[in-house]
Amino acid sequence: MFPQGMKKAVMDNPKKLANLIDLVNLPSTLREFMGQSQSSRLGCFKRVWLYIKENNLQDPNNQNVVNCDEKLKRILLGKSQVELVELPMLIKLHFPKAPK
Amino acid sequence: MGKIPSGFRRAATQSTLLKNNVSSSPHQPIPPLKTYQNSPKKKPIKDNASITNKSTSPIIFDSPKLSDAKSLFNSLVTTSKNTPSDPRFYNSILESFSSVSSLQDSIFFLNHMIKKHPPFSPDRSTYHILLVQSCRAPDDPSLSNVQQALNLMTTHGFPPNQVSTDIAVRSLCACGRVEHSIELIKELSAKNCPPDTYTYNFLVRHLVKNGSLSTVNFFIKDMREGFNIKPDLVTYTIMIDNVCNSKNLREATRLLGVLREEGYKPDCYVYNTIMKGYCMLSQGGEVLGVYKKMQEEGVKPDLVTYNTLIYGLSKSGRVKDAKKFLEVMAEMGHFADAVTYTSLMNGMCREGDALGALALLEKMEMKGCKPNSCTYNTLLHGLCKSRLLEKAIELYGEMKKGDIKLETGSYGTFLRALCRNGRVAYAYEVFDYAVESKSLTDVTAYSTLESTLKWLKKAREQGLIVSPE
Numbered sequence A: 001m002f003p004q005g006m007k008k009a010v011m012d013n014p015k016k017l018a019n020l021i022d023l024v025n026l027p028s029t030l031r032e033f034m035g036q037s038q039s040s041r042l043g044c045f046k047r048v049w050l051y052i053k054e055n056n057l058q059d060p061n062n063q064n065v066v067n068c069d070e071k072l073k074r075i076l077l078g079k080s081q082v083e084l085v086e087l088p089m090l091i092k093l094h095f096p097k098a099p100k
Numbered sequence B: 001m002g003k004i005p006s007g008f009r010r011a012a013t014q015s016t017l018l019k020n021n022v023s024s025s026p027h028q029p030i031p032p033l034k035t036y037q038n039s040p041k042k043k044p045i046k047d048n049a050s051i052t053n054k055s056t057s058p059i060i061f062d063s064p065k066l067s068d069a070k071s072l073f074n075s076l077v078t079t080s081k082n083t084p085s086d087p088r089f090y091n092s093i094l095e096s097f098s099s100v101s102s103l104q105d106s107i108f109f110l111n112h113m114i115k116k117h118p119p120f121s122p123d124r125s126t127y128h129i130l131l132v133q134s135c136r137a138p139d140d141p142s143l144s145n146v147q148q149a150l151n152l153m154t155t156h157g158f159p160p161n162q163v164s165t166d167i168a169v170r171s172l173c174a175c176g177r178v179e180h181s182i183e184l185i186k187e188l189s190a191k192n193c194p195p196d197t198y199t200y201n202f203l204v205r206h207l208v209k210n211g212s213l214s215t216v217n218f219f220i221k222d223m224r225e226g227f228n229i230k231p232d233l234v235t236y237t238i239m240i241d242n243v244c245n246s247k248n249l250r251e252a253t254r255l256l257g258v259l260r261e262e263g264y265k266p267d268c269y270v271y272n273t274i275m276k277g278y279c280m281l282s283q284g285g286e287v288l289g290v291y292k293k294m295q296e297e298g299v300k301p302d303l304v305t306y307n308t309l310i311y312g313l314s315k316s317g318r319v320k321d322a323k324k325f326l327e328v329m330a331e332m333g334h335f336a337d338a339v340t341y342t343s344l345m346n347g348m349c350r351e352g353d354a355l356g357a358l359a360l361l362e363k364m365e366m367k368g369c370k371p372n373s374c375t376y377n378t379l380l381h382g383l384c385k386s387r388l389l390e391k392a393i394e395l396y397g398e399m400k401k402g403d404i405k406l407e408t409g410s411y412g413t414f415l416r417a418l419c420r421n422g423r424v425a426y427a428y429e430v431f432d433y434a435v436e437s438k439s440l441t442d443v444t445a446y447s448t449l450e451s452t453l454k455w456l457k458k459a460r461e462q463g464l465i466v467s468p469e
Helices: A004-010 A012-020 A028-034 A041-055 A070-075 A084-094 B008-021 B032-041 B042-050 B065-077 B087-098 B103-117 B124-136 B146-157 B162-174 B178-192 B195-210 B213-227 B233-245 B251-259 B268-280 B285-299 B303-315 B320-330 B338-350 B352-365 B373-387 B389-401 B407-420 B424-434 B443-461
Strands: A065-067 A080-083
Touching: A004 B251, A012 B443, A028 A041, A028 A070, A028 B407, A041 A070, A041 A084, A041 B424, A041 B443, A065 A084, A080 A084, A080 B407, A084 B424, A084 B443, B065 B087, B087 B103, B103 B124, B103 B146, B124 B146, B124 B162, B146 B162, B162 B195, B178 B195, B178 B213, B195 B213, B195 B233, B213 B233, B213 B320, B233 B251, B233 B268, B251 B268, B268 B285, B268 B303, B285 B303, B303 B320, B303 B338, B338 B352, B338 B373, B338 B443, B352 B373, B352 B389, B373 B389, B373 B407, B389 B407, B389 B424, B407 B424, B424 B443
Parallel strands: none
Antiparallel strands: A065 A080
């Protein structure tokens, strides 16, 4: 179990919050997928998840697994299958921490 | 889950104090104009309110310019033949203008209206509009505008009365000029226009909510010594409630002593507040003592008393005792409501008896008591904690059907339970619902999901949870 306070921690921590909702310039691969040049990490996650649902990319035998199509493959390290568990982490890769 | 369910909180604080307000001073007639006192409170939505409720604001001003307003008014009275003689008609016009203009311009405009259209004779509420406006400027460093409005009232034959005091104090508080409202109330008290008990208690409530305890104590002391205006039972209830909320048991005990010294006998509301205080201090077990004391003193408990009792006992792990009071309250003619049942369910879930709590849900529905979102969230949390995931999913289905919102706590617990059982896709679905139903903000919903998934990954790596494949 992680501590109860964790949920609140993100809201209270302005840096973490900014990391999640600030608009950033997207790398070219992601730009193509999103159809826009700027997005937040949260917005990007929501878009990818929506894309998975709209295109029925969840494996019919195991809903926890996504069978990537070509478009999705390009932004998720070229994997043909990803688990939903890793999805936030994979998207995070496109949003490196801002240099100080 | 040490927090008081929101439904309960409402029942215990606001309604108590409101009812208290009325019941403790039944002899005092409410001044007829008193209904007006709500209007300054609604300041932020004033524009809408004056258009929809008061129906007749014929001009909507969007320019603060005096000349524009004058010409608009001129064209109104010259073009339309049957302008009403009701002063409210003109008041709404003035009110509309005052919401965009400065006080000086409003005064000029009022004078213009009187000159241009003699059938209109301003009444007290006309000047109250100006008074409200004079109180509204949040950055005003002094009370000079307010004084100007009050002087204007006096010179036109409407010397400020208790309603004026009330309106001014509420308006000042509404825009954060607490210091000024204290200053004004003292000034008006010196001028034979003391606040009535409602105004006094309004300010006390505002002070305890936003200021420090010492400010309130100074205010009460000054009013007592300067103008012989004393706090009443409602005032003490407000203060006890506040110090209990900030877990200051010592001050609460002191206030109880003061209350007795002043010759007041604690009523049901005071006792309820004390019980609630103990619950806030996580000493729920103490409520029984308070209840006994009430019986000794012959104070009749009400629904809030029983709800607080059951809540306190449940919270301190004495569910058995709490259940007994369900019967006692029925005998006394009080119907258990959603708050009662939810408190009891909370206690049962704490004991690990989530199935019992679920059975209670059926029972309450059979008795015609509708569960609220707090009830569902308590149960969802309890079922997940007791590792009854299938039941939890079933309940979640019910919640979705009824558009019941998820709370942060139960949402997190539910996500963890789902992930622990390898139902990650389902957790995503719950995330979607939390966002769609506006239960939580996107950020909260997402960050909980993200951290839950992170936790799951780690737990799998450590072999704590076996992945289903």
